[in-house]
Amino acid sequence: MSLSSAVNWWEEWQLRILVLGSLVIQLYLAIFAPIRKSPSLLPFYRFLIWLSYLGGDALAIYALATLFNRQKKLQCHPSYVDAGSHDLEVLWAPILLIHLGGRMTISAYNIEDNELWLRHIGVAVSQVSVTVYVFTTSWSPSADKRLLAAAILLFVLGVFRCFEKPFALRRASFSNLVTSFHPAPWTETTNREVVLEKYIQEAADFVQRNQDPPTLDMAEKQHHLERLSNHDMLFVDFAYAYDDRFEKLKSLWFLDAETGFEALRRGLSNTFNIIYTKLWQVRDENRDVDYLGGMFSILLWNITTTFPIASIILFHVSKKEGYRGSDIKVTCLLLYITYFSEILSAPERLFSIKWRSRLFKWFARFLCPRPPVMVAQHSLIGGGLLARDNKYSILLSIGKCFKGQDFLRQLIGRCYSPEGEGITSMVRDHVKDGWIFYIRDVESYWEFNDFRGHLSLQHNGCEENLGWSIEKPFDESIIIWHVATDFCIHRKPNGPSVDSKFARIISNYMMYLLSAKPEMLLPGSRITLFNTASKEISDILQGDDGVSPLDKEQLMEKIINKAEKAEAGFLHEAWLLAEALMQLGDDAKMWEVIRGVWVEMLCFSAGRCRGYLHAKSLCIGGEYLTFVSLLMSQAGLEIFPDKQQRVKLRLPKEQRVSIAKLMIEEANQPAAMVLVFGEENAATQPSASQDVVVAEV
Known part of the structure; x- marks a missing residue:
């Protein structure tokens, strides 16, 4: 032609x-x-x-x-x-x-x-x-x-x-x-710290009395499922009124773990439809x-x-x-x-x-069964081992010419685990244990929301030896615990399958967040820490051209030997942490501690991520962190907007708790008494006599 x-x-x-x-x-x-x-x-x-x-x-x-x-x-x-x-x-x-x-x-x-x-x-x-x-x-x-x-x-x-x-x-x-969501109602004369205390007392009492989900008929189950799958105000950073929080908490604990997880999936799917499609939504209680x-x-x-x-x-x-x-x-x-x-x-x-x-x-x-919820994975050491492979080393060499080697290091070794539902169930159990065994008042409620490994270390009696590792800046703690987890897996490969499996998955996910989504991990997280740590591991492995990339055990031993001999740096601190963990004497206890710390770190990060970032991530399927944030919100814990608007505590704890319990008793027996509150003056600390008057009817 x-x-x-x-x-x-x-x-x-x-x-x-x-x-x-x-x-x-x-x-x-x-x-x-x-x-x-x-x-x-x-x-x-x-x-x-x-x-x-x-x-x-x-x-x-x-x-x-x-x-x-x-x-x-x-x-x-x-x-x-x-x-x-x-x-x-x-x-x-x-x-x-x-x-x-x-x-x-x-x-x-x-x-x-x-x-x-x-x-x-x-x-x-x-x-x-x-x-x-x-x-x-x-x-x-x-x-x-x-x-x-x-x-x-x-x-x-x-x-x-x-x-x-x-x-x-x-x-x-x-x-x-x-503007389409219903915010919490205007508060004029309510003493917020007492209302918060009342909510905590009610929630803790409810979870303690309903530790196992009751048997529900289809209508009741569907009612609770629809309440939890409505479009959540998490994505616009609105805080729920305490009454609404309590209703959501009750719906969550009335459902078993599998049905509650399905409610999370539906809620995220409905939110995706609002933001990224033309689908019109029916009226719900939030919008x-x-x-x-x-x-x-x-x-x-x-x-x-x-x-x-x-x-x-x-x-x-x-x-x-x-x-x-x-x-x-x-x-x-x-x-x-x-x-x-x-x-x-x-x-x-x-x-x-x-x-x-x-x-x-x-x-x-x-x-058309739904696919499992995937959890992104990135191993710092695993990525360094893969980088030694010829195809990746050539790619890194090309990327270095264009100043893109750091970006390529973030991609090398990234994979996905289908254990999203299992980790969510583990987080649910962690929250449930918090309501049953730890949360008793506002102070303990805030402490539980701020834990990032403290509770697990306290529970296992090793906070004195290991507490230093979680008191560092959060991004540094992530790197140290991530590398220490890999060291423990290498030296103690036959630990309890469930704890070690989920500890490693959460560890790799948190490292993925630091490398790919540092703004979601925690505001101010430094991706440069990941790049520096990744380069340091690559430098350690550079001289072993005679060792096959498949011989991971030999390469891991070289990294550990380097960490033992180092006098400072993240590898040295990670080895000190791993050594202390392995000296706990019991592999089961060691993996229980590691898994518990990672669950707390995951919740700590999820409670501090802005709703806008969660909504933005939905365009690429959403981050697993969004599931955790949504679960924490529905389980009655604090998320980002709640932490930004914490009330100042002025009343003594005993007085605040007693007033809250009186309010609960009055609500349960409306004919017995009426509680009359005075207005809260932000400039003047209220006296005990001004806070509440109990009037007999």
């Missing part, structure tokens, strides 16, 4: 290829965009979704421009294409407009996209204007009126589709999300219902299911004698596959209604 014939072929088929390419992208997004909820999705497939999300609009606009140029050529040279195919090609313009509106399953790829909703309104106006202009200037007055009617129906759907996207982006913008959005969704649902069918019928009954066979086939593909991609999103609209949603979730549970 000569160059001129290839150019002629491209000019002849360019429009068809572009239109069909746009169709393929929209179908791909309709089918595969929902799987980006999975955190274990391979980067290559996530890249394809991102590329389709960005490239879909560009390809559709390019196809419209090609259509316009093609019609201008026809007007100048009537013999350029045949008249029938000319009219048929113009019918593709409203279909391209539908493609520009995007899919129900993806409105934003990143949370920052939602803040650009005003810009997208202008984009939608320009897209509709250009498409209408191309259509009106290209449509022949002598064309079949049935084709014109089909085009008008498709235009109506396309216009709705284009303006649906900025509407969805505005609804999911952070400021709009904040205001968007009546305008609901009516718009119902209207668009009716248009989606009826207008394309009517257009297909009109196309089939129109005259086709003058059309080219290839254009007829392309038009059929466009109409049917566009309708199919619309129908794929129809269940999402249909099952957003509450009673149908239950049926859909039951259907999905048994026919």
Whole structure:
């Protein structure tokens, strides 16, 4: 084929290829965009979704421009294409407009996209204007009126589709999300420290009396499940009122661990739908219902299911004698596959209604079981061992030329563990033990929320010897305990399987957070510590070119020998910690301590991560830390907004506890007494006589 014939072929088929390419992208997004909820999705497939999300609009606009140029050529040279195919090609313009509106399953790829909703309104106006202009200037007055009617129906759907996207982006913008949630009510005369004490006394008493979940019927179970799976105010950093916290806590402990974990998954899935898709949500107890959005969704649902069918019928009954066979086939593909991609999103609209949603979730549970929740893993020493492999060493050498070796070290050795549910159950038991055995008042409640290994060391009587390791800055403690855990695994490989397994998984996850998401680990965490530690391990292993990268035992021994001989540094401190742990005398006790410390560190980090960061991470499937934060919130512990608004304690502990217990007794026996509170004056410390008056009725 000569160059001129290839150019002629491209000019002849360019429009068809572009239109069909746009169709393929929209179908791909309709089918595969929902799987980006999975955190274990391979980067290559996530890249394809991102590329389709960005490239879909560009390809559709390019196809419209090609259509316009093609019609201008026809007007100048009537013999350029045949008249029938000319009219048929113009019918593709409203279909391209539908493609520009995007899919129900993806409105934003990143949370920052939602803040650009005003810009997208202008984009939608320009897209509709250009498409209408191309259509009106290209449509022949002598064309079949049935084709014109089909085009008008498709235009109506396309216009709705284009303006649906900025509407969805505005609804999911952070400021709009904040105003849609119900904050805690205004407090005017309430003594906050007494109300907090009352909540703690009620919660501790409830958990102690309900250590095992009761037997519930389906209606009760569904009620508690729906309460916990509503959109959580965690993501906008709102603190719940204490009464709401107590109700959520009761719902959580009424459910078994498996059902409670399913509630967490549903809640995160619903939040993902609000922020990153066009799906409209029903009213729940935390948020205001968007009546305008609901009516718009119902209207668009009716248009989606009826207008394309009517257009297909009109196309089939129109005259086709003058059309080219290839254009007829392309038009059929466009109409049917566009309708199919619309129908794929129809269940999402249909099952957003509450009673149908239950049926859909039951259907999905048994026919399409959900994949396990994955926990990201990164081993500091394991990454250093892998870096010695030829393929990674070459990659690091290339990255060094572009100052990207630190970034590559973060990626080498990253993997995922499917034990998210098991770790969540372990965190749930930790919180439960806290309510039963430790939390007695406000002070102990705050202490429990601030523990990052102290409780485990106290419980096992080794705080005096090991306490120094958790008193260092949090990011330094993470590195020391992470390396010490690897040392213990190497020297004590036959420890209790459950404790050692989960200790290692949490250890690797916390190191992953430090290397990849330091802002989520703790504000102010230093990723440079990870880079420095990683480089130090690589330097230790550099001289062993004769040792196979697979001989990990020999390489680990070299690292330990280096740590023993060092006088300072993180390796030396990690070895001192590992030595002290191994000298506890009992492997079971050692792994109980290590596992307990890591669970506390995980909760410590989860309670200090901003809700915005949790919401932002949902675009790539979410971080496992979000599960832990949500569980802590529902279990009645403090999370980020609660820690920022701690009340100042002014009353003596005994007096505060006695007042709280009186309030609980009064609530349980409303006819016995009435508690009357005086107003809390922030400038004047209240006296005991001003705090509460007990009046007999």
